[in-house]
Amino acid sequence: MAGANYTLEFGLEAATDDATIIARTVQEVDAALERVIAAASTFNHNPTAFVVERPRFGPLQFPDHGLKIDVDPRLGVAALAWVGPDFDCPWVTKSDRPVPGASLHKDIDSATPFPDDAAITLDQLRAAVHEFRESGGHRPKCVEWQEADGW
Template sequence: MTSPVQAYYRHDHGDKPVLLQSPGDVDALIDALLVSGPSENLASLHSLERPLMPAGFPDHELLVGAKGDLQLGVLAFTDEDVLVSFDPSAGRPEASYSIMGSATEFPSCSEIPIPLVRQAVKEFLLSGGRQPTCIEWQEPEFW
């Protein structure tokens, strides 16, 4: 059995995050992001299997964004390092995604096809919050 992952992506999730407990829940999250407006197309995920830091905050974060019009998305994984998804064939310029109206800029070549976004988030869920290995990563120059 997997440990749930908390997902925050709407204003009302501040006190009540959505719990992802199965691959189907991951698909539902990404489907919701795909049809969301530009102010709510990014989610912050935390696995409940990973430890909390002494201050009570998660020791990691997976950001997942999805744009329905492009059928592309982004990922950023943070623990000791910060890594962003990478697709050298995409070559698209920087991309902006927003969580609860707050924009985050992602570097060029960070957008990847939605099927890979789905696969990576499912891997995060099933691995107990580990960095997904099914995609390529890059270290962003800024963040």
């Protein structure tokens, strides 16, 4: 239901900021993103976001969707991975301006990089996260996407 007031939960695990951040408003999402961007050089795991009101499954109650983030503060770029309902594979952002040398990982733990052409601007990151919340966890349409081989 587009336009509804959904709640995002961000998981941020970084050496400089380790928190679960709840964001219900545009201002709270902006503040959460500022914290994510500020902590980017010290991430222990990829920050993730999901809509609290969406369904969960299994004994561990995993969300049925998610948005995974990485940010390269040195180059001022980010990349997103999305998984969710109505699609049978994960997706990553796609840009028409590849950023070779950007340090963007789809999975920080295994050092799995995003493709070079997954880098988006920080303004696009903000717009996509806001759309993700406003759409109730659906894949944002304000950025381009490409299929990914894993989450």
